[in-house]
Amino acid sequence: MKTTTLGKSDITVPAMTVGCWSFGGGEYWGNQSQSDVNNVVHAALDRGANAFDTAEVYNAGESEVSLGKALKGRRDKAVVMSKISPSNCRNVRKHCTDSLQRLGMEYLDVYMLHWPINKLSMEHFSADSSVLTAPPTIEEAYTQLNELKKEGLIRAIGMSNFGRKQMEEVVRTGVQVDVNEITYNIVSRAIEAEIAPYCVENNISIIGSMGLQQGLLTGKYRTPDEVPGPQAHSRHFPEHRGGGTSRHGEAGAENEIFEAINQLRLIADKLNTPMSQLSIAWVLKKTFMASTLVGSRNISQLETNIAACSYELSDEAEALIDRISLPVLEVLGNNPDYYEHTSKSRIY
Numbered sequence: 001m002k003t004t005t006l007g008k009s010d011i012t013v014p015a016m017t018v019g020c021w022s023f024g025g026g027e028y029w030g031n032q033s034q035s036d037v038n039n040v041v042h043a044a045l046d047r048g049a050n051a052f053d054t055a056e057v058y059n060a061g062e063s064e065v066s067l068g069k070a071l072k073g074r075r076d077k078a079v080v081m082s083k084i085s086p087s088n089c090r091n092v093r094k095h096c097t098d099s100l101q102r103l104g105m106e107y108l109d110v111y112m113l114h115w116p117i118n119k120l121s122m123e124h125f126s127a128d129s130s131v132l133t134a135p136p137t138i139e140e141a142y143t144q145l146n147e148l149k150k151e152g153l154i155r156a157i158g159m160s161n162f163g164r165k166q167m168e169e170v171v172r173t174g175v176q177v178d179v180n181e182i183t184y185n186i187v188s189r190a191i192e193a194e195i196a197p198y199c200v201e202n203n204i205s206i207i208g209s210m211g212l213q214q215g216l217l218t219g220k221y222r223t224p225d226e227v228p229g230p231q232a233h234s235r236h237f238p239e240h241r242g243g244g245t246s247r248h249g250e251a252g253a254e255n256e257i258f259e260a261i262n263q264l265r266l267i268a269d270k271l272n273t274p275m276s277q278l279s280i281a282w283v284l285k286k287t288f289m290a291s292t293l294v295g296s297r298n299i300s301q302l303e304t305n306i307a308a309c310s311y312e313l314s315d316e317a318e319a320l321i322d323r324i325s326l327p328v329l330e331v332l333g334n335n336p337d338y339y340e341h342t343s344k345s346r347i348y
């Protein structure tokens, strides 16, 4: 599998990073058996997809626990990334060592701040007013991360969901940041406007999350009614689709999205390739993308998704997919925060 070195670090990641959000099971993704996780992790390692992305917040730490179990005995073959919540940045060390304990590991390869430190993003992670009213500055948070790096607890430092101004603020701290992990897929193209060019200019690698827009871009849903509530609470869908979990208050772009999916299905049929593979191959065709994050629930999904990484998408097919997804981009706009109303974006 093609690999890329992250920013100025010495860490190399494969074209596809295994998304571990569902590991451990939980409300958002439902049950996830440990035996499927073990199979996915071992098969991924065997096939060169040796990078894994988790976070302290995923299933209240259970994602890290589950990944740690699966990697037992093979940790040295893996690139492990985890994320600290913005509401926990007063004491970065404690949260990092808690993550390491859950993972059963001595160090993380990449440790990222999950969201920028601002009121709205913090509110999503904590209701504790003492935390929300006195957050650390970005400088304080990144200085602490740098200390962990000097001590060898982490090998590289990253950001996640950072916009251009927010990345500039981090860069001004003088701390070396090598990654911005942020949503990118055929129906979530907001980063193309400002974030991707800034990352390229500043040698910050982009790891694109939700490569399949949480299953939507596999073609498994024929209508918006079929999309489960948790996977429909983003701005792609009107507020009511989220089953009470949406908070963006926007009208969504489901007509444009399902039109794009219909056209994608025709292209997939013509090329005799599963839609999921076309979707992943399209992300990987973008030269600003270091690695696409894809969550695989079982070995069969993993095999399909790994095969996509060696699918050679033609320039013509890429341009066609750019074109059919443009109406979605036009409706959703350049706000990379797919969960809040554009006037309240946490990413800027």
Ligand SMILES: NC(=O)c1ccc[n+]([C@@H]2O[C@H](COP(=O)([O-])OP(=O)(O)OC[C@H]3O[C@@H](n4cnc5c(N)ncnc54)[C@H](OP(=O)(O)O)[C@@H]3O)[C@@H](O)[C@H]2O)c1
Pocket (backbone or CB within 6 Å): 018, 019, 020, 021, 022, 053, 054, 114, 160, 161, 181, 182, 208, 209, 210, 211, 212, 213, 214, 215, 216, 218, 220, 276, 293, 294, 295, 296, 297, 300, 301, 302, 304, 305
């Ligand atoms: N930094 C951030 O803020 C952030 C945000 C979101 C995600 N992430 C990271 O990105 C990773 C990937 O995103 P994601 O897991 O949310 O969404 P995703 O990768 O776009 O979609 C994953 C889901 O699609 C379905 N799927 C995957 N492969 C399939 C296949 N070949 N055929 C049919 N269905 C398939 C599975 O769900 P079902 O089988 O249940 O349908 C799977 O859980 C996460 O695990 C997480 O590590 C980071």
